[in-house]
Amino acid sequence: xxxxxxxxxxIGNLDDVSPRALRILQQAHVVACEDTRRTQILLRRYExxxxxxxxxxxxxxxxxxxxxLVGQLDRGWDVALVTDAGTPALSDPGEALVAAAIAAGHDxxxxxxxAAAIAAxxxSGLPTREFTFVxxxxxxSGARRTLLRExxxxxxxxxxxxxxxRIADLLADLxxxxxxxxxxxxxxxxxxxxxxxxxxxxxxxxxYASARPKGxxxxxxxxxxxxxx
Numbered sequence: 001x002x003x004x005x006x007x008x009x010x011i012g013n014l015d016d017v018s019p020r021a022l023r024i025l026q027q028a029h030v031v032a033c034e035d036t037r038r039t040q041i042l043l044r045r046y047e048x049x050x051x052x053x054x055x056x057x058x059x060x061x062x063x064x065x066x067x068x069l070v071g072q073l074d075r076g077w078d079v080a081l082v083t084d085a086g087t088p089a090l091s092d093p094g095e096a097l098v099a100a101a102i103a104a105g106h107d108x109x110x111x112x113x114x115a116a117a118i119a120a121x122x123x124s125g126l127p128t129r130e131f132t133f134v135x136x137x138x139x140x141s142g143a144r145r146t147l148l149r150e151x152x153x154x155x156x157x158x159x160x161x162x163x164x165x166r167i168a169d170l171l172a173d174l175x176x177x178x179x180x181x182x183x184x185x186x187x188x189x190x191x192x193x194x195x196x197x198x199x200x201x202x203x204x205x206x207x208y209a210s211a212r213p214k215g216x217x218x219x220x221x222x223x224x225x226x227x228x229x
Contacts, residue, residue, distance in 0.1 A: 002029070002073035004101040005080045006094070008087040008113030011216070012191035014045050016114050022046050024111055029077035032056035032069055032097075034084045056081065062093055066100050073106045080111075085216065087115040091135030091161060116189055117159045120218035123196055124157075124184035127222055131157040137170060145173045152178050152223050160219045167217050168208045175205035180224035188215040200224075 005024045010016040025031055025043065031050040033039040034057040043050055056065050069079055081088045081097060088094040101108055117133050132151060137160055138144045151158040162170050167185065174181055179202035187195045193215070197207060201221075 001106055002075065002077045002079060003107045003109055004069075004073060004098065005078065005109045005111055006088050006098070007080045007082045007111045008115065009039075009042055009082050009085060011085040011114045011116050011119065011189055012194075014042060016190060017042065017046070018111070018113050021111050021113055022048065024080050025050060025082075027078070028080035030054060030069070030072055030079045031082065032065075032079055033082045038084045039082055056097070057083075057093055062096060066097050069097055070100050070104050070106075073101060073104065085114075085116070087113065090115060090117070091133075114190070116161070116186070116216060116218045119189050120184065120186035120196070120220050121157070121159050123186065124220035125198060126157050126182055126184060126220050128157065131159055133159045134161075136161045136163075137166075139166070141169065141173055144170065145177055148174050148177050148221075151221065152181060155223055157220060157222045160221065162217050162219055164213045164215060164217055167213060167219070168205075168211065170219065171201065171205040171208050174221065175201040177201075178224065179205075182222040182224065184220040186218045186220070187213055189218065191215070 007021050007024055026048050030052045032054055036053050036055050072079055081094050083092055089098050098108055121128055121131060137147060181201040183199060183201050183204045185197045185204060
C-alpha cells in the first residue's frame with residue numbers, strides 16, 4: 001500500500017525547505033503539484049529528479065485526478081503532494097485527496113514545514129493562544145462582512161488569506177464593522193520584499209485604499225482590546 005505524503009515547501013525563501021521534505025520528494029514515485037513549473041524550480045535548486053511529476057490542481061478535473069492518484073497508491077506507489085508554496089491541503093484542493101486516501105485505507109503522512117498562516121500569526125504581535133484560520137474570504141462584500149462580524153464576535157484572533165486585488169475591499173469592510181479591530185497585513189513573507197504592516201482597521205483601510213500591493217497576502221485580525229473606545 002502506497003503512502004500519501006503532504007510535503008510543505010517554502011513560501012518564498014528556498015532555504016526554508018527541510019531535509020526530510022527533500023528526501024521524500026526524491027524518493028516518492030509521484031510528485032503531485034499545483035504548478036509543475038514552480039515545483040521544478042525547487043527541485044532543480046536541490047538537484048532532485050522526480051520519478052514522475054504531475055499537475056494535480058487543474059480547475060475542472062479534480063475528481064478524475066483524485067481517483068488517479070488513489071489508484072497509484074493502490075498500486076503501492078508513494079505520492080508526495082505539494083503546493084506552489086506552503087502546506088498542502090490547507091485551504092487547498094488537496095483536502096479532497098487526503099479524504100479519499102484515508103477512505104481507501106492508505107496512510108497519510110504530514111511532512112511539516114512553512115505555512116504562511118502560522119508565519120503571519122506569530123509575527124503579527126496579536127494574541128496567539130487561540131485563533132481561527134479561515135482561508136480566503138468571500139468575494140462579495142455582504143458575505144464578507146457577515147464573516148468578519150462573526151469572527152470579531154468570537155473574541156479570538158483570526159487568520160485570513162486574501163488576493164492583492166481584494167485586500168483594500170477586505171480592510172474597508174473590516175473598518176466598517178469595527179474600525180478599532182487590530183490588524184496585521186503580511187505580504188511576501190520570507191521573500192526579498194517582505195512587509196508586515198500593523199495598525200487598527202481604520203488605519204489599515206486608509207493605507208491600502210489606493211495601494212496596489214503585489215504578492216501573497218495574509219491578514220491577521222484581533223478584536224479591540226478590552227476597554228478600548
